[in-house]
Amino acid sequence: MIIDIFGKVVEIDENPTDIFGLSFCPQMRNYDNSRDWESFTVWHTHEVTDGNFSLVDHVSRNFMSHGIVEIGVNRNGERSFTQALLKNKPDHIPYLGIDIDDKSYLNEPAKKIFTIQSNSFEQERIREYLRSVGIERISILFIDGDHSVNAVVNDWRYADLLSESGVVMLHDTVSHPGPRVILEAIDKRIFRVEKHFPNEDDYGLTIAYRISN
Ligand SMILES: C[S@@+](CC[C@H](N)C(=O)[O-])C[C@H]1O[C@@H](n2cnc3c(N)ncnc32)[C@H](O)[C@@H]1O
Structure with missing residues (x-):
């Protein structure tokens, strides 16, 4: 497949994958997929x-039936997406924020608000932590961490x-290679x-609603 990213033509290889919800594993040809290329931003x-x-804020209110996982946490003060998620979260719904930086100042176990300082690639460690705080299923996955293709995949x-x-x-999703390509x-x-x-002065947001298995 060939796509246009801000005027640059990029060839995308469509590699077979068993990752849930993806038709293929995208890889940009001729670019390091582990880098967040500024030229695409x-x-x-x-x-x-x-x-x-x-x-x-508006959408998340309707998806508070199970746990919440956010990757890339609270870097923008009161305007952080983290704040939108937490203010709509009933106390019995667990939230886990994952960030390579320490965000433990957000932790409030009584309200089931947890963070883990971890690279999101540490899937085993994070999944074990999710289970330990009682998160088996989630109704919101918010992806806003490393913006390379490999990280977003x-x-x-x-x-x-x-x-x-x-x-x-x-x-x-209108900037940075990872969110755009996925x-x-x-x-x-x-x-x-x-x-x-x-087409606005905005980095973009894409919402993928699960409609089937
Ligand atoms: C754009 S900011 C997140 C902003 C946040 N969602 C908000 O609304 O304020 C990106 C965050 O991702 C974190 N990050 C970058 N790479 C990461 C990785 N591989 N695993 C976990 N967190 C990562 C950074 O430390 C940074 O806090």
Whole structure:
């Protein structure tokens, strides 16, 4: 497949995969897929716009039936998506924030708010931690960590924890190679994909609603 990323033509290899919810494992040809290439990134005024924050706030309210996993946590103060997720979360629904930096100041075990300082590639360690805090199923997976293709594919792997009507939200889908490229690979028989803010001063948000198994 050939796609256009901000005027650059990029060939995408469609490698076979058994990752839940992906039709193929995308790899950009001629680029290091473990790098967040600046040449694919258009810079915008705000990292998290009001519109984007409001959308996450609004949508997340309807997906609070199971656990929440957020990759890339609370870097934008009150305008962080983390705040939108936490303010809508009933106390009995568990939240796990995953970040390579220490976000433990957010922890509130009584409200089932947990964080783990970890690289999201440490799948075994993170999945063990998820089980230890009682998260077997999730209704929201929020992906906003490392923006390389390989990292976003890795982060998408946690979608195998989604409940039958869960949702994956990806920030930066009109910027950065990883979030942009994975959109091509999402299996549209399993997810209904909505792309938001494509032509605005905004890094973009894509919401993938699970519609089948
Ligand atoms: C764009 S910020 C996240 C912003 C956050 N969602 C918010 O709304 O404020 C990206 C975060 O991802 C974290 N990060 C980068 N690579 C990561 C990785 N491989 N695993 C876990 N976290 C990572 C960074 O430390 C940073 O805090």
